[in-house]
Amino acid sequence: MKITQETNCAIKTILYLSTLQKGEISPAKTIGKSIGFSDKFVLKVLRPLTSANIVLPFRGVTGGYCLGKTTDKITLFDVIVAVQNDINILTVMKNMSKKDIKKDEIFSIFDQIQELEKKILKKITFDMIINNKVNLKNILEDTL
Numbered sequence: 001m002k003i004t005q006e007t008n009c010a011i012k013t014i015l016y017l018s019t020l021q022k023g024e025i026s027p028a029k030t031i032g033k034s035i036g037f038s039d040k041f042v043l044k045v046l047r048p049l050t051s052a053n054i055v056l057p058f059r060g061v062t063g064g065y066c067l068g069k070t071t072d073k074i075t076l077f078d079v080i081v082a083v084q085n086d087i088n089i090l091t092v093m094k095n096m097s098k099k100d101i102k103k104d105e106i107f108s109i110f111d112q113i114q115e116l117e118k119k120i121l122k123k124i125t126f127d128m129i130i131n132n133k134v135n136l137k138n139i140l141e142d143t144l
Contacts, residue, residue, distance in 0.1 A: 001087050009037045009045045010083045014126055017067045025064030052082035077121035119143045
């Protein structure tokens with residue numbers, strides 16, 4: 001899986017918005033300045049996050065953004081899929097020859113890895129990240 005610059009920005013945006021008090025909103029310009037991205041880029045990233053109801057928009061001169069869900073309901077999977085549309089490591093298979101005898105076996109292995117990756121990302125919430133409670137060993141044991 002490749003984490004794009006957009007996904008990096010989205011993750012940082014969620015972490016930033018999680019610091020706001022209940023009822024508080026933040027304009028894209030402030031978000032961008034706080035996380036090190038331009039407000040234009042942040043606005044680009046906020047669109048899919050808003051479409052996925054992860055972030056709520058407030059229009060107008062005093063508008064801004066806040067989280068649409070509590071951090072215990074937002075997973076890394078949610079954010080990655082909202083921004084990248086999918087988690088797909090199988091693009092590596094496109095470059096393989098159709099004559100490759102091991103292609104199906106290799107595809108099966110990568111497919112299993114991808115499914116495991118999705119299960120893990122669905123278990124990691126932003127609440128866990130914020131509170132430093134991500135224990136990959138436990139998550140892996142629960143997933144397998």
